[in-house]
Amino acid sequence: MESIYRVFDMIKNPIHTSNQQRPNFCPNYQPFILWCMRDKIDTLTQNLARTIVGKNEAIRLVLVALLGGGHALLEDVPGVGKTLLAKSLARSLDGKFQRLQCTPDLLPTDITGTNIWNPKSGEFTFLSGPVFANILLADEINRATPRTQSALLEVMEEHQVTVDGVSRVVPQPFFVIATQNPIEYQGTFPLPEAQMDRFMLSLSLGYPGATEELKMLQNLQKGVSFTDLQPCLTLAEVAELRKICSQVRVETSLQEYILELVRSTRQDEEITLGVSPRGSVALQKATQALAFLLGRDYAIPDDVKFLVPHVLCHRLITRGGRNPRTVVERLLRSVPIP
Template sequence: MYHPKLENILLNIEHVMIGKRNVAELSVVALLAQGHVLLEDVPGVGKTMMVRALAKSVGANFKRIQFTPDLLPSDVIGVSIFNPKELEFQFRPGPIMGNIILADEINRTSPKTQSALLEGMEEGSITVDGVTRTLDKPFFVMATQNPIEYEGTYPLPEAQLDRFLLKMRMGYPNAREEIEVLNRLQIASPIDQLSPVLTLEELRDLQREVKEVVVDDTIKSYIVDLANKTRNHPNVYLGASPRGSIALMKASQAYAMLHGRDYVLPDDVQFLAPYIFSHRIILKSEAKYEGISAEDVMERILARTHVPVQRLVNE
């Protein structure tokens, strides 16, 4: 099940985002699994460039929405405007009508506007003036938020966080990587040098094919075991939901395909679990006071959970 074009997507992203292989892989995993990503990081680390590189690699229609406190739902999903010549209302689509959407600083807008985007993420459609409109496929959202500035923001509630397949951080480049960034940007933007390596139709085929990746019963039991331990952990008030277990399975299938396999390994689940479960875990107040993070909890759970022996069977 090796698809060389998937590796070409990663190379395109790495051409723009130097030293961010994990971030590139996780983005492609979410795209293949038809999920969405919450990217939490400080400004200026290249979030926009990375999403643009991903969109250009698959020939997708890229849209960017800058969320602000005064942004209205109609600014996101569109609005019906009366045309006096035709004597009828005509729909003017908003920026959500694209394939790959960058929802920048999603926590800076009101919950009502957040919900307009999240409806599209969950349902694959939007409703304007009682009319439901189906969004283009593929439809992929990467939402960002700044982990430093919380003043004047509207934090996403747990039910909405649960709708993101995974949450990740990019981090700063090291000195060598940053010098290489300067070298590449000295003359022209590396984005301009990219060309599509996959068509949207090919991407849709891969999104269907990823569902055929084999997930052994032992792997499913391992996923459920990890989810149960988040629910029963002494530092956790609310653990990962069944939707989280489904997300981990789907992401593991996509990760296996990305690495040329038609079956999921326990290593796939171990690698992805912190990205899938951490934002779904609500810690108890005393754990927060002690400086314990959801990532710390996941690290301990993974270390103390029996890893199944994968049965490698050529079927």
């Protein structure tokens, strides 16, 4: 029970201090290497917390998507810091960052790139699009047309783009952060199911509390900006951290728990489209990443329960406009915990 209480405490207070318990696992890694990696994550978390005030849970969820090898969808009202969080993360990583401002007139080739005729060489030359980056910010993604949104399907799943029959691999690691404002319907297009399914998780930042908003104003007066952030994690370290997270133990009983939750969405009368097998994989990978961030080499049911609303809700289509989160919370109560 002590470990469970520690998990809840660390979820509420996700920024680690130097005297907190460190992970001691993975036979392929020396304890010192793991210790250094943990310190890197601590530094990254603190770096993001400098500009994203009072949103420790949102920071942790974005890191779960990053280390779990997935992508993150930030859904919230305008002005709460969605784009700032994405730009702060890009600033904190030593990689190539590209921003894609989605508009109704955006074309698929504006995303993937296109072949242009070079009169000097007498042949076509490929002009790469913004997807050829390590971190891609698709800002206000639901303002692009469904045809343009579909240009991201291949690269988000296979990490490559195909133009004129030629496939090109994008830089690794590759991470997409997309933002959208759910209340703005004028000039927006809903994301198709295939697109939503490719996001490992979705999250909402919400309005800050009074204390946090005061801190934001004070930071503004002090001149604190995301442009002051320095890279604290290299691309090679991100790739290594993903390997470490993939080695976090998930017991068979916990995998069965994940499957029961997913399968319950396919059989529920209030749901017209349940979670796909891709969602099952995403939930397990996210669980492993969260366990590592909380300093453990094994996943527990509380990791799954914490992540389920963020990993499953955006994949569901419910009947009669029912709130997906309400449906998922009911399913969580109905499925026995191992």
